[in-house]
Amino acid sequence: MIPAAFDYAAPTTVDEAVRALSEAGEDAKVLAGGQSLLPVLRMRLAAPSVVIDLGRIPELRGIRDDGDALVIGAMTTHYDVQRDQLVAEHAALLARATDTVADPQVRHRGTFGGSLAHADPAGDLPAPALALDAEMVIAGPGGRRTVPAAEFFQDFFTTSLAANEILVEVRVPKHTGWRAHYEKFNRVAQAWSMVAVAVTVRTEGDTIADARIALTNMAAIPVRATAVEQALIGRKAEAETIRAAAAHAAEGTSPTPDGNADVEYRQELARVLTGRAVSAVVSA
Template identity: 55%
Template sequence: MRPVEFDYTAPTSVEDVLRALADSDDATIMGGGQSLMPVLRMRMADPGLLVDLRRVPELQQVREDGDHLVIGAMTTHHAVAHDALVAEHAGVLGQAAARVGDPQIRYRGTTGGALAHADPAGDIAPAVLALDGVIEVSGPTGARTVPAAEFFRGPFTTALDEGEVVTAIRLPKHTGWGMRYEKFSHVAQSWAIVAVAAAVRVEDGVIARVRLGMANMGQTPLRAEAAEAALTGASLEAQSLHEAAARAGEGTSPAVDPAGTAEYRRHLAGVLSGRAVTAAAGVGG
C-alpha cells in the first residue's frame, strides 16, 4: 500500500522546523523514519506535511557541556554506539544503541526519534532513565527541559506539546561508573521481551549508587526502584547482589502477550538486573 499524498519540507535549522510546524495544521515530524515510514505505508497516518529533520546540523552533534554530555536528537544509533564521549561518560547508552534492531536500522534510526516514539519496549529509554537524563525540547513558546522520568506518559505518548520537537538528550557525566545493558528477546533484531540498563557506582567495596532502567515492564519505561533501594550499600558479593536485584519487578504491571506472562516478565527483570549489576560492578557470577 502507498502512503497518501503529502507535502514535504526539509528545513536546515530548528527555527525553520518550528516555523514549518506552526504554519501547518497537519504536520508530522520525521527523524530517521524507521517507525514512521511503515505507519505511512499502511495509511495509519495521513499528514498534510512531512517535516524532515535530517538536514539540521545542530541536531546531529555529540558534545560536552561542563558536567554533562549533550546528544543531538538526530544522532543515529550507530553514531551513539561508536562515539568515544558516549563510551567514556554514558557507556550504557552506547551499549543499548548497539542492540537496536539491525545495522540498517541503526544507521538510520535516531536517539531523539526513539524517545519521541515512546515504545515501552524500546532500547534507548531505559538507558536514558538509568543515566538520569533530561530531554531538551523546543516549541512555539521557546525551549524547555523535561526529566526523562516525566517524559513518558503512556505507550507511544510523551510530554511533547503540539508544535514541539525533541532537540537533544542531556546526560550527567557518569565517568568511572560501571554500566551494563542486558536485553532478552527471541531473535537478535526483535524488540525486548524485557531489557535492563544498569549504572553502578562502587565505593569502598560496596554499591554506593545504582540506577536501573527497564523496558517492557509497564505502560512506559520504568526505574526498578525496589531493586535500587535493596542494592544501595550492598557488598560486592554475587549472591547478595542477585538476591537484591531480583526485586526489580516489584510494583510493576508488565504486559501479557504471546511473548510472556506478567509473572514471567517480573522474574526475567530480576534475572537481567542481577546480570547487569554484577557485570557493571565487576563482580563475577
C-alpha cells in the first residue's frame, strides 16, 4: 500500500527538531530508523500530517565513554551498538540483546533510541535498558530532562515522551566485568519474542554477588524480576539455586494472551528461559 500524503521535515539540529515537533502539534511522527514507522504508514494505520526525519542530526549518533556511564546517541544503529567495543566491555547485555534484533538489514537501519521510544512490549531492547538502570535524556521546548528506564516505559507503545519531545541519548551505567545473556523464545527466526529474559550477573568466585534481570513481553512494559534477583544474590552459582530462583520469574507479571500463547504458557516460558539464561551466564 501507499502511505497517505504528509509533509516532510529533515532538521539538522536537536533544537530544529524540537521546534518542528512543537509547530506540528500531536499530528506528527518522528522518523528514526523507520523499521516500525514505515510499515505502519504503508498500511495506513497512522496518517500523520508531518514526518520529522532525525537522520540528519549528527549529534544523535555515536557511543562515548562518560566516566561511570556510556552515552549512546538515540540515532545509533543496532549494528553499531552490536559491534562497539565500549558496549562489549561495559554493557555486554546490550550487545547480546541487540544481536537478536530481527535480521541484518533491520539492524543496519533500525536505531537504538527508536526501538526504546517505540516501546513495543515484545521489543528486545527495553528490558536490557531496564536491567542496566539506563537513563533516557529527553529534549523538549523547556530544555533537557533525564528519565530513568523504570519510569520511561508507561504502557503499550507509550513512554514518558511528550508530543513535542525527542529522545536524544541514553546513559547506561557501566557494568564492567559483569557477565550477560539474553535468552529469547520465538516461533520462527527473526520474529518478535514471545518471551525473552535479559540477565547480567556479577560474580565473586563461585558466589553471585549481584544480579539484574528483566523480562520482555511479560507485561505492557518491561519488568524487573526482582524476586529472582533476590533469590540469587549472595548464593552459590549452583544448579539447585538457579532452579529455585527461576521459579519466581513470573511473579508480578501480567502477560497478554494472544494467538501465540496464553498467560500460563508465557509464565512457564518466563520461568524456563530465566533458568536457562542464568545458567548460561554463570557457566560462561
